[in-house]
Amino acid sequence: MKRLLCLAVGLCLLVSGCVTPARDTVFQASTIDALLAGVYDGDMSCRCLLKHGDFGIGTFDRLDGEMVLLDGNMYQIKADGKVYEPDPSVKTPFATICQFNADRGIPIKTGSDYETIENLINEYAPNQNLFYAIKITGQFRSMKTRSVLGQQKPYPPLKEVTSNQPEFNMKSIFGTIVGFRCPPYVKGINVPGYHLHFISSDRTQGGHVLSFEIADGKCEIDVLNQYFLTLPANTKEFAETDLSRDRSKELKDAERR
């Protein structure tokens, strides 16, 4: 009978498919345009976010640093350039994650920079209308990142915050790039094209990637054809933000590549 019980529960978990994160699914909290508009109060806790994946990027309550989620571990790269492990109760106002399962590896040439890597991935993943999680592990000759400073109310728009962003220049560093390539039609919701963050192997440095040059490394991609968006249902600031405006220019300024 005990065996039957285990079997029933196991089967049930298997059929439901939802106790573990769904495969090939992007999970996103709130929208990039809400963040651009200054909706920095977190709505979802890291604890809750982590139920939906083990890999991804985002930011934290009050825009307090850059998020890297790698192998199920959450890192917070703050404006002081240091890496923290946030408490599971810390909330996020914007995050994009997935359960990373590499579909394919892409060989990388020494000396490749951001643009070279973009072109390379575009060649191996020509379908621009799906989502891709991107993981690049290796040694980087150079890595330039930025972070953002936790804000106080009234919150300024993101492009104002990033105009004074602290930037970090690393040399000959081991680590992992974590990010996504999103289809063009997510404009207003997420970042169309590439959006990458970085965390060093010793977990002491990282941030939002501005530029890099690879010494040696491997690139893996996970093709994602499902997209789950959860919106702040009861947040006044989100409800009152004008999300009909085209904020592409603001996004470009905020990404500052």
Place this chain on the structure above:
Amino acid sequence: MKRLLCLAVGLCLLVSGCVTPARDTVFQASTIDALLAGVYDGDMSCRCLLKHGDFGIGTFDRLDGEMVLLDGNMYQIKADGKVYEPDPSVKTPFATICQFNADRGIPIKTGSDYETIENLINEYAPNQNLFYAIKITGQFRSMKTRSVLGQQKPYPPLKEVTSNQPEFNMKSIFGTIVGFRCPPYVKGINVPGYHLHFISSDRTQGGHVLSFEIADGKCEIDVLNQYFLTLPANTKEFAETDLSRDRSKELKDAERR
């Protein structure tokens, strides 16, 4: 022991929350811009779609009519104006559905038309940044709908098909309007604003709503703060469609209100 087994399975189903459709979640198959571009080959069967909700709208393989999903029953209003119940194996190239649970009712005045209803719902549901399912049941003094004709390859774009759409004028008819109000930022993915279909109470008439005037009825809305999009992962036509173009004008022409 049998009681323990039932309890375990029940608890398991409850925790997973995924054997029944998720609450407050829009489930969408493919994107409106892919449909505008002529990607009419269905990718998901009605059988599979029905696992994700009991209420919604869409179209069918080869653009063969308008879809109404109401109380878990699927109706296909073809270009001949007649209503069919499609086989569960029939596929859809675009659909938007949910598990309808009314959050509130909105009193409707006699003589209300499409614009009056839009303004009324906007008043009761001022948060433009969430999704809303809309159900209006009653008697309509007039109801003007259209349907679309199943296409042959090579498929013409949607605005060409709808420029010759058959339209249906109904008078003093009982039935239900089924549809959604989507936030502005879904531009390119779904229809921003209102998108409504109709099915008569006797299930003999319906279509994509162009205009109406209500004699007497009730309006219910379901606030949806989660959005799940599934994309055709292995469809050449979807992969090769340029979804970076702004097709707002085409959408307006295709909706033809």
